[in-house]
Amino acid sequence: MNAREAGFTALETTIAAGLIAMLFAALGTGIVHESTAFQSAARGDALAAAAREELRIAADALKYDGSSLQTSSVATTVPMPVGSPLSAQLSLSTEALPGGALVLRVRASNGSSPGSLAREATLVVERRMPVPGSSAIAPTQVAAPFGAP
Numbered sequence: 001m002n003a004r005e006a007g008f009t010a011l012e013t014t015i016a017a018g019l020i021a022m023l024f025a026a027l028g029t030g031i032v033h034e035s036t037a038f039q040s041a042a043r044g045d046a047l048a049a050a051a052r053e054e055l056r057i058a059a060d061a062l063k064y065d066g067s068s069l070q071t072s073s074v075a076t077t078v079p080m081p082v083g084s085p086l087s088a089q090l091s092l093s094t095e096a097l098p099g100g101a102l103v104l105r106v107r108a109s110n111g112s113s114p115g116s117l118a119r120e121a122t123l124v125v126e127r128r129m130p131v132p133g134s135s136a137i138a139p140t141q142v143a144a145p146f147g148a149p
Helices: 003-061
Strands: 072-078 086-096 102-109 118-125
Touching (some): 003 086
């Protein structure tokens, strides 16, 4: 190897090392981005599952005539598939529709900051059942008395 080739080899090595460093930086950025997206999806799934579960419980409470629920909100934690539980705010609201139907809404959110997530579950309870043990009188038609208009 002569003196002119020695400098050229050092330049090639420096460029190759720079390219490898850029490749690892791009790969690391991609991994961090995918990890953040996975965590966001996992938080969203956990909030949606919590909203659906609370909606099911609220629907059970409202399935009988005369039962009611008030709008309420509670701070709790939601289990996560990996890591510590996620702090969440669960809010329940009801809305009466014409004909006696009720709309139940449960909203689960993990904060009020701009980067927070929220999921909502909605259910319409159309017909409510009599309380167990009570007797319901079935609607019947009664013939009009004689001489009635």
